Amino acid sequence: MMNVLILGSGGREHALAWQCAKDNNVKNVYVAPGNAGTALESKCQNITLRDSPNHSAVIEFCQNNAIDMVIVGPEAPLVAGIIDACRAAGVAAWGPTAYCAQLEGSKTFAKEFMADNNIPTAAYQGFSDVTKAKAYVDEQGAPIVIKADGLAAGKGVIVAETLEQAHAAIDDMLAGNKFGEAGNRVVIEQFLAGEEASFICMIDGDNILPMATSQDHKRAYESDTGPNTGGMGAYSPAPVVTQAIHDKVIAQVIQPVVDGMKAAGHPYTGYLYAGLMIDESGEPFVIEFNCRFGDPETQPILMRLQSSMVDLVAKGLQGALPSEAQWDSRPALGIVVASKGYPESSSKGDVISGLPELDSSDNTIKVFHAGTAFANFANDKTDHSNTHKDEKEIVTNGGRVLCVTALADSILEAQQAALAVTGAISFEGAQYRRDIGHHAIDRSDI
Ligand code: AMP
Ligand code: GLY
Numbered sequence: 001m002m003n004v005l006i007l008g009s010g011g012r013e014h015a016l017a018w019q020c021a022k023d024n025n026v027k028n029v030y031v032a033p034g035n036a037g038t039a040l041e042s043k044c045q046n047i048t049l050r051d052s053p054n055h056s057a058v059i060e061f062c063q064n065n066a067i068d069m070v071i072v073g074p075e076a077p078l079v080a081g082i083i084d085a086c087r088a089a090g091v092a093a094w095g096p097t098a099y100c101a102q103l104e105g106s107k108t109f110a111k112e113f114m115a116d117n118n119i120p121t122a123a124y125q126g127f128s129d130v131t132k133a134k135a136y137v138d139e140q141g142a143p144i145v146i147k148a149d150g151l152a153a154g155k156g157v158i159v160a161e162t163l164e165q166a167h168a169a170i171d172d173m174l175a176g177n178k179f180g181e182a183g184n185r186v187v188i189e190q191f192l193a194g195e196e197a198s199f200i201c202m203i204d205g206d207n208i209l210p211m212a213t214s215q216d217h218k219r220a221y222e223s224d225t226g227p228n229t230g231g232m233g234a235y236s237p238a239p240v241v242t243q244a245i246h247d248k249v250i251a252q253v254i255q256p257v258v259d260g261m262k263a264a265g266h267p268y269t270g271y272l273y274a275g276l277m278i279d280e281s282g283e284p285f286v287i288e289f290n291c292r293f294g295d296p297e298t299q300p301i302l303m304r305l306q307s308s309m310v311d312l313v314a315k316g317l318q319g320a321l322p323s324e325a326q327w328d329s330r331p332a333l334g335i336v337v338a339s340k341g342y343p344e345s346s347s348k349g350d351v352i353s354g355l356p357e358l359d360s361s362d363n364t365i366k367v368f369h370a371g372t373a374f375a376n377f378a379n380d381k382t383d384h385s386n387t388h389k390d391e392k393e394i395v396t397n398g399g400r401v402l403c404v405t406a407l408a409d410s411i412l413e414a415q416q417a418a419l420a421v422t423g424a425i426s427f428e429g430a431q432y433r434r435d436i437g438h439h440a441i442d443r444s445d446i
Contacts, residue, residue, distance in 0.1 A: 003027055144191055201274075242282070270291065
């Protein structure tokens, strides 16, 4: 029997924990720090691990609790070298090393890597000087895209429709310090037109195992308006990624990452997420790389995964990933319910009512938790532990709160099923989009 440790507290981690717990060979799934949803999940238990630069709390926990594998959800510990530290201590951990995680941690690194490896992406230039950045924008014209160089939780990107907006974004990031350290340098990018898709793979240094395709909805409001967020909903598969485009993405994007990292002496291991823009003629361009699974893409993708994620990760850790996994042929769609004010601010401690039972009888609806906690502990981030779950009063704990995910015969039916459950859930200031999946639903062939 195996024990698994999952690091993180979002909807992605709830989906990973739920998927791992389904495996009959798994005894315990520990989630650090987890959320109310992971606390309630069968076989799962939330734990508290002190974050430290040398990752010693994680390593000690693994050594003391016979952990067979660590799956790292978010990017921050990956960028901070948790995989390197675990490996050095003989702990089996799934994810990219700090070197490889720079693909997400530094936009400049990612852009240079793409240029060196002929991976198609938008033309760009990096700046730390306000005047030079503005002069470049004036020369290029609008629309144009301004990005904070470091990690900014998916929010450090402004798609400027006008030169005025571009100038304001440069002022905010470089002079106004809006994104702190992450905004000390900006990348200014050519605007790419087309339809976005998320292309996520597992890589073991050599072999590539593509996950089912998906599409996220980054903007806060319906019809893709409003500020960029971490993602307001996603569905899988993404019909924009035809088989021909799938093949092109592997050949032009994913394989060059595997080859380029190997050539640099740092084989890529873990999940790799390519955020793509597919242009009118079906050519893929990389908007960004993430060194982890997507959130909320993980939720619909794992709803469809029939293989065991624990088994796939075990094979990945041995360098023996298969080239295909088994998927439910039905599409899945997840709607994020966010707290009041998200993404600019977020609210905590609002009581959530109307949550359905954790699992629907036919496994077609699943409410993944993200920013949730048990009532008395909403303001105490260090204690979401299992022992308080009997209290059952679940409250918001900021940001994205839930992802209501449905599996159905079509994307439209999945959307309707997810909306029906979402409509019954309420908390003060809850906000969600009713149009998740609209690109696919608008296509005549769906
Ligand atoms: P990122 O954090 O780099 O994924 O950017 C967030 C969002 O901004 C993306 O999902 C796109 O919707 C948009 N975006 C980023 N870069 C570009 C670009 N070069 N052209 C058009 N849209 C972009
Ligand atoms: N859903 C976008 C991300 O995970 O970055």
